[in-house]
Amino acid sequence: MNTTNSDVTRPLGPVVIDIENITKDYVMGEETVRALRGVSLQIHSNEYVAIMGPSGSGKSTLMNMFGCLDTPTSGRYEFNGKNVAAMDDDELAAIRNREIGFVFQTFNLLPRSTSLRNVELPLIYAGMHPEAREERATQALVDVGLGDRIHHKPNELSGGQRQRVAIARALVNNPSIILADEPTGNLDSKTGEEIMALLEDLYHRGNTIILVTHERDIAVHARRTVHLRDGIIESDERGFVPQFESVAVS
Amino acid sequence: MKRFLYELGESWKIAVAQMRSNMTRSTLTALGVIIGIVAVTLMGTAIGGIQVGFDKSMAIFGDDVLYVGQWPWKNVDDWWNYRDRKKIKTEYADGVNRMIAMTPNSNLAIAIPTSSVYRSVKYMDSEVGNVLIRGTVSDYIITSTFDFKEGRFFNELESRGGANVCVIGYDVADALFPSTSPIAKSVLINGQPFKVVGVISRQGSFLGLFSLDSIVVMPLPAFQKYFTAKSEAEILVKVKDKTKLADAKDELAGVMRRVRGLPPEKKDDFSINEQQALKSTLDPIKNSIAIAGLFITGLSLFVGAIGIMNITFVSVKERTKEIGTRKALGARRRTILLQFLIESTALCLLGGIIGLTFAFLMCFLVGVAFPSFPIHFSSELVLVSMLVSVLTGLISGFAPAWSASRLDPVTALRYE
Numbered sequence: 077m078n079t080t081n082s083d084v085t086r087p088l089g090p091v092v093i094d095i096e097n098i099t100k101d102y103v104m105g106e107e108t109v110r111a112l113r114g115v116s117l118q119i120h121s122n123e124y125v126a127i128m129g130p131s132g133s134g135k136s137t138l139m140n141m142f143g144c145l146d147t148p149t150s151g152r153y154e155f156n157g158k159n160v161a162a163m164d165d166d167e168l169a170a171i172r173n174r175e176i177g178f179v180f181q182t183f184n185l186l187p188r189s190t191s192l193r194n195v196e197l198p199l200i201y202a203g204m205h206p207e208a209r210e211e212r213a214t215q216a217l218v219d220v221g222l223g224d225r226i227h228h229k230p231n232e233l234s235g236g237q238r239q240r241v242a243i244a245r246a247l248v249n250n251p252s253i254i255l256a257d258e259p260t261g262n263l264d265s266k267t268g269e270e271i272m273a274l275l276e277d278l279y280h281r282g283n284t285i286i287l288v289t290h291e292r293d294i295a296v297h298a299r300r301t302v303h304l305r306d307g308i309i310e311s312d313e314r315g316f317v318p319q320f321e322s323v324a325v326s
Numbered sequence: 327m328k329r330f331l332y333e334l335g336e337s338w339k340i341a342v343a344q345m346r347s348n349m350t351r352s353t354l355t356a357l358g359v360i361i362g363i364v365a366v367t368l369m370g371t372a373i374g375g376i377q378v379g380f381d382k383s384m385a386i387f388g389d390d391v392l393y394v395g396q397w398p399w400k401n402v403d404d405w406w407n408y409r410d411r412k413k414i415k416t417e418y419a420d421g422v423n424r425m426i427a428m429t430p431n432s433n434l435a436i437a438i439p440t441s442s443v444y445r446s447v448k449y450m451d452s453e454v455g456n457v458l459i460r461g462t463v464s465d466y467i468i469t470s471t472f473d474f475k476e477g478r479f480f481n482e483l484e485s486r487g488g489a490n491v492c493v494i495g496y497d498v499a500d501a502l503f504p505s506t507s508p509i510a511k512s513v514l515i516n517g518q519p520f521k522v523v524g525v526i527s528r529q530g531s532f533l534g535l536f537s538l539d540s541i542v543v544m545p546l547p548a549f550q551k552y553f554t555a556k557s558e559a560e561i562l563v564k565v566k567d568k569t570k571l572a573d574a575k576d577e578l579a580g581v582m583r584r585v586r587g588l589p590p591e592k593k594d595d596f597s598i599n600e601q602q603a604l605k606s607t608l609d610p611i612k613n614s615i616a617i618a619g620l621f622i623t624g625l626s627l628f629v630g631a632i633g634i635m636n637i638t639f640v641s642v643k644e645r646t647k648e649i650g651t652r653k654a655l656g657a658r659r660r661t662i663l664l665q666f667l668i669e670s671t672a673l674c675l676l677g678g679i680i681g682l683t684f685a686f687l688m689c690f691l692v693g694v695a696f697p698s699f700p701i702h703f704s705s706e707l708v709l710v711s712m713l714v715s716v717l718t719g720l721i722s723g724f725a726p727a728w729s730a731s732r733l734d735p736v737t738a739l740r741y742e
Contacts, residue, residue, distance in 0.1 A: 178655070
């Protein structure tokens with residue numbers, strides 16, 4: 077299954093994420109930190125995008141926006157055509173549950189639960205029947221190559237295996253996008269490459285991936301790279317489709 | 327709805343896993359609830375015991391008998407209004423019975439005259455003091471609830487003729503005849519011999535205040551022959567249907583007024599007493615004991631609840647990142663709230679079950695060691711203490727669970 081084939085770029089699908097001139101301010105004491113100062117971006121389905129930038133560039137804030145964990149101070153954000161900025165907490169939770177698969181740097185698995193239970197969690201919140209969700213979760217674990225680790229707890233797994241469980245958990249609800257925040261940050265380079273190969277594989281299987289990283293080696297796996305600096309987009313390059321028109325706004 | 331059930335199931339599993347992985351902490355926290363529940367439950371059994379004893383004592387008076395006397399069975403502030411009332415006479419019973427016979431569909435069945443004094447009773451060298459000596463008729467047995475240990479009640483012939491016979495209470499028999507049967511022996515009261523024809527089986531005491539077994543009952547003519555001085559008469563009236571007690575009481579009041587020859591403008595110069603009236607004077611006392619007791623023991627449960635609240639706050643703080651992850655995966659506020667509420671409730675319920683088991687064992691042991699101790703373990707008590715445990719969990723877990731559900735997912739995910 078690790079058939080890494082970086083030359084293939086899949087044709088773009090409909091727009092999933094559509095943001096226009098969004099800003100985000102944080103009030104810290106008497107100071108207001110302007111984390112995003114007007115960002116516009118469109119991400120289509122079937123894309124594999126890397127968001128890059130040094131710390132403090134606003135990439136974490138942007139990723140929180142993408143993940144519907146946070147809402148912008150101003151600007152327009154539509155996810156699959158729905159206005160996210162106007163949603164309340166529970167509506168955002170529903171979007172996160174159905175449309176977004178999170179992969180975290182620190183894996184964020186529940187320590188006392190087995191791989192299966194961890195992967196089942198989004199399905200529980202989606203209200204799926206126990207038998208159906210066990211089947212789905214098992215399949216997701218098989219898909220990431222952990223068919224033999226279903227009943228292991230995180231402390232019985234290696235770092236790479238833990239991240240695979242997290243990826244299976246992100247996949248299990250068939251989300252519109254997979255949002256990976258420094259997915260290799262806590263792994264050695266060899267294991268990191270394995271995880272990147274897995275993401276590549278997922279891309280080929282029809283998933284839309286947004287990768288947030290500060291490592292160029294990691295970002296090169298993506299087909300499009302967006303650079304952020306000081307809360308604005310510095311560059312937006314399409315690695316394998318140079319003819320793509322950039323929508324960078326400064 | 328389905329999703330709610332799945333979330334509920336998930337929360338239970340997490341709660342159990344959480345308690346297992348923090349065994350020491352959970353046990354110590356539950357200990358507060360255990361102690362609280364033991365205290366409240368034991369108080370409950372004591373109150374239940376008092377109630378049972380109270381009802382048992384009350385039953386002696388019979389719930390279908392009205393008592394006509396000079397004094398009401400309650401504390402009166404204007405005692406002087408009662409002191410100068412005309413004495414109740416035993417002859418009234420005949421008058422009342424005549425009226426009953428003349429009234430069709432009367433609610434009253436029969437009136438029994440009684441007259442009582444306190445005297446000492448002797449047999450050979452033994453003597454019991456302060457025994458209630460009661461003169462009455464053979465029909466007295468109809469209004470009473472007692473059984474006979476030996477012998478019988480005096481018959482109509484003895485009753486009318488005023489024979490020197492008597493029936494003695496359990497305590498009197500026990501004191502005067504420790505090793506022999508009292509039947510056909512003669513006891514001395516006021517220097518007069520009375521032949522014992524029956525022994526009443528044990529009645530117990532009324533709320534532990536006075537023994538109902540320290541009694542001698544004899545035919546009224548015999549009583550009147552020897553004990554007229556300072557005797558106090560009371561007419562016992564049995565009603566036909568105890569569900570119509572109020573009607574019967576009204577009827578009896580009318581009958582008594584006619585017997586006493588009271589003009590219409592005068593107030594009743596007698597009191598008609600009943601078990602219920604006694605109950606209503608004693609109930610407030612019993613209730614305030616119960617409330618005070620439950621309040622004091624409730625304080626210990628309150629301390630336990632604070633412990634639960636504290637540990638739930640700690641748990642929320644420790645698992646901030648987990649809460650963030652769950653929110654990222656689609657947990658709603660309600661889901662998180664429910665999860666922590668169930669954790670605190672499970673802890674309280676566990677404490678409640680253990681506490682209840684302890685309380686039950688203690689009650690059992692006390693019951694074996696001191697059979698007369700008023701203690702009563704009921705199924706309602708089990709239900710109530712389980713309910714109280716759950717409520718304690720819900721109330722004490724609410725503030726921490728609420729704060730967890732309101733956590734901002736971004737902040738929570740970043741928390742280390």
